[in-house]
Amino acid sequence: MQTITLPHSDLTITRMTFGAWAIVGGFNWGHQEEKDSLAALQEAYEQGITFFDTAQAYGNGASEQMIHQALGDVYDKIVIATKIVPDDFGYEDVKRACEARIQALQSDHLDLLQLHWPNPDIPVEETMRALVDLKQEGKIRAFGVSNFGKQDLTEALEVTKEISSNQLPYNLLWRAIEFDILPLCEKHQIPVLSYSSIMQGLLAGKFSNPQEVPDDRARSRHFSSERSQARHSEGGQETLTFEAIAQIxxxxxxxxxxxxxxxxxxxxxxxxxxxxxxxxxxxxQVRDNVAAMQVSLSDQLVEELNEVTRPLKEALGSNADMWQSDSRIH
Ligand SMILES: NC(=O)c1ccc[n+]([C@@H]2O[C@H](COP(=O)([O-])OP(=O)(O)OC[C@H]3O[C@@H](n4cnc5c(N)ncnc54)[C@H](OP(=O)(O)O)[C@@H]3O)[C@@H](O)[C@H]2O)c1
Incomplete structure (x- = not known):
């Protein structure tokens, strides 16, 4: 498994990360057996994945607790990224939330602490200062952001250059970050950690038309705002989305x-x-996904995939927020 070292840190991460949201089931995902979740986490480690992404928001700590249950014995061999919620971005709240995440993971520090979404109501200076202090105190080994667009990332970088990652939605059906955010991350050498990398299963080919997609998976701006769980106000791009899926x-x-x-x-x-x-x-699913790391595409094939998804990319535009029309993430 290929690895990279996160900048401003000594953390070596695998280039495939296990995403630990769906393993708690419930919202978006429906019923999930705990034994399958624990087995999936262990299989990921056995298959060579040593980077795990979780968050307070995934089952209010349940995902972090599961990681401890499945992999607590090998904490010294893995890297765990977790996230705190925007309500906790005041200076003292960041510190308190960090302690709570350490407890949920039953560790004595955090590897990578991420800000889950920007919070325009709290000065980013306060939040970033707390992260810098936590790193100096040894409570965290690195910090990153998530869903930070051009404006938020620029403001955060004015406080500290030590941002180790930006976690963003990115896949063949969701290329919004290519307009501005990805170039900015590259300019500052901030690696992107892509989420919804197979568009919550759409890119595994399990749905061949919009009607087959259950409402709680059809919340993204690909789908009409008439879907019951939608939070945006757009007509959606269902035709272009399923044309792209058919071509892929x-x-x-x-x-x-x-x-x-x-x-x-x-x-x-x-x-x-x-x-x-x-x-x-x-x-x-873990084994199938790990196998993808052996696949290498020619430049020509990459370009062909760019071409067949370009109409969808242009239609969805530069708003990188998958779920809301009125968004800061550009
Ligand atoms: N920072 C953020 O705001 C944010 C937001 C979203 C996600 N994330 C992170 O990113 C991770 C991944 O994103 P995601 O969960 O949204 O979506 P994803 O990785 O694109 O899709 C995962 C889902 O696809 C299905 N799947 C996985 N492997 C498959 C395979 N080989 N064949 C067929 N289906 C397969 C599974 O669901 P089914 O079996 O039910 O189809 C699985 O739960 C999350 O776990 C979380 O860590 C972060």
Whole structure:
């Protein structure tokens, strides 16, 4: 498994990250058996993934607790990224929230602490200062941001240059960060950690038309705002989305590469990418996803995938927020 070292840190991470949101089930994901979740985490480690992404928001600590249960014995061999919620971005709140995450993970420090979403109501200077202090105190080994667009990232960088990562939505069906955010991250050498890397299963080819996608997975701006769980106000891009899916599927069949693997191989080939975060709900999905790391695409194939998804990219535009129209993430 390929690795990189996160800047401003001594953390070596694998270029595939296990995303530990879906393993708690519930919102967005429905029923999930705990034994499958624990087995998926252990399989990821056995398959060579040593970077795990979690958050307070994933089951209010349940995901972090599961990571401890499955992998507590190998904490010295893995790197865990967690996140705190925007309500906790005041100076003292960051410190308190950090302690709470340490407790949920039953550790004595955090590896990578991320700010889950920007909070325009709290001065970013206060939040970043708390992160810098926590790092100096040895409570965290590095800090990163998530869902920070041009404006928020620029403001955060004015406080400290020590930002080790920016976690953003990125996949073949969601290329909004390519307009401005990804170039800015590259300029400052901040690796991107991509989330929803297979677009919550859409890029695994399990749905062939919008009607097949359950409402709680059809919240993104690909789908009409008439879907019951939608928080945006747009008509959606269902036709372009499913045209792109059909074309990617055709290319995958022609190349004899599973569609999800092809999509992940495209993603890892993009400049500025640090690690691709992929969720998995059972050991088989983990094995299938890890296999994608062996796939390498020719420049020509990458360009062909760029071309078939360009109309969707242009139609969705530079708003990188998958769920809201009125967003700061540009
Ligand atoms: N920072 C943020 O705001 C943010 C937001 C979202 C996610 N994230 C992070 O990113 C991670 C990944 O993103 P995501 O969970 O949104 O989506 P994702 O990784 O694109 O999709 C994961 C889902 O796809 C399905 N799947 C996985 N492997 C598969 C395979 N080989 N074949 C077929 N289906 C497969 C599984 O669901 P089914 O089996 O149910 O189809 C799985 O839960 C999360 O776990 C979380 O760590 C961060």
């Amino acid at each position: 599927k055709q290319i995958a069949e022609r190349e004899d590469i599973p569609m999800a693997s092809l999509s992940m191989a495209w993603l890892i080939a993009q400049p500025g990418m640090g690690s691709i975060i992929v969720g998995a709900r059972n050991p088989q």
